[in-house]
Amino acid sequence: MIRVDGTAQTVVPATDRGLAYGDGVFRTLTAIGGRPRHWRHQYERLAADCRSLALPAPDRAFLEREIALVAGDAARCVVKITVTGGSGARGYRRPDAPQTTVIVASSAYPDYPATCRAEGVAVHACTIRLALQPALAGVKHLNRLQNVLARSEWNDPDVREGLMRDAADRLVCGTMSNVFLVEDDRLVTPALDRCGVAGATRAVLLEAAAQRARTVAIEDVAWDRVLRANEVLLTNSVIGVWSVRRIGDHALPRGRMADELNRWLDEADETA
């Protein structure tokens, strides 16, 4: 089900700046019984991303109502919130007072095999390198062609994700996930100040770690560290935490950390 600007509809003007320029931001989340999981973090990230693009953020209570409406009576579903610069005249310049378009859409929760979480997944090491753009780094904006190209690099349905590097061969993120490494007793996640998306689930995990007095280093991660890591973990709001068992032909062990981080996510879930 899709709602646009508070009404049930499935279309947007063909002149929307989201389509013309990718001028907008989005979040994807899981709704449980119509309530968005990890909502405080999701809304904070959405609002921060709107600020980054100088767009007014939608009202939080409005979004909660919209999410409940598109979720309907689904026990669990995926909800995507998109905020665009709205419709305007031709040209890159925004109207002085942009009227955003707010799209809230639900879709079925994907039927990932239980083995993804229980045993881990195989991933592809993407060839395309993320461009360095500090002005947009971390923002979940609608300019996602690099992710589309990365996702087109493999067809094997058993390969669940692709790891993306930047132009300097540093690990940044997955095409649809953030990444954490376990290096001995250390938890590490790549810095996202040059490229990449700062996911809400990453933010939940960083806060959960702090609450447990666990340090997570946020730093540049050269690619060769990935292949030497004790564990490589993928995180997003739909999959939770998956362990990476194979990167291309390179096998990785599955440790205990994926289960522990999934517990952190459960305990952080205000809707639980």
Add this chain to the structure above:
Amino acid sequence: MIRVDGTAQTVVPATDRGLAYGDGVFRTLTAIGGRPRHWRHQYERLAADCRSLALPAPDRAFLEREIALVAGDAARCVVKITVTGGSGARGYRRPDAPQTTVIVASSAYPDYPATCRAEGVAVHACTIRLALQPALAGVKHLNRLQNVLARSEWNDPDVREGLMRDAADRLVCGTMSNVFLVEDDRLVTPALDRCGVAGATRAVLLEAAAQRARTVAIEDVAWDRVLRANEVLLTNSVIGVWSVRRIGDHALPRGRMADELNRWLDEADETA
């Protein structure tokens, strides 16, 4: 007037991949009496950009009919053609056989003062730097947030364009134009193999120069060369060629080359 996939309509599905990811390409052109100016180059660039994103290109004759329909009886108007990856399920992966969305929209020809062409224009030196992404360089795709951010850097209506540099401080293009420099007797335009958009008008001018046995060097252009150039010229399909008279506080001479290149465009115009 707007037509989508061959019918008069003003909306697209909210699930269109053009909106979700900027997964698509576009061209902007001038239609004279319903016929697209420099159409061979415009169509070639559109088709090449579709190939770059692995999207099927729209049929050329179909587009000609659509352009005539949206232009109506306008003596002169702007037409924008957008081709997107169409609607698909959630996720970066394209459907195996993508059904593109083709939007053809007309708008009034902008009422630029005659002085823009006759005397030249003032431009802003943009602060944001274009990220280097060879996989998408040259393509007029829908990921244009960098242009939006660049265009938001100035409000002065007398400043008509912004010049954009890449992360290594090389001149690349304007926010909505390509750039040519005159250095003594030499014509130069920046290489677009790392970032930037290869405009159809740039292609028309490169071909026109070759037909006249004039050399245009396509090469990296360090920013300090811009300030020392004899002339700096902006080109696109709506403005034609404008001379830059001022970059910020830096004054530039207006030579004869803008007029000459505008003649080349007129002579190359199959609709003339």
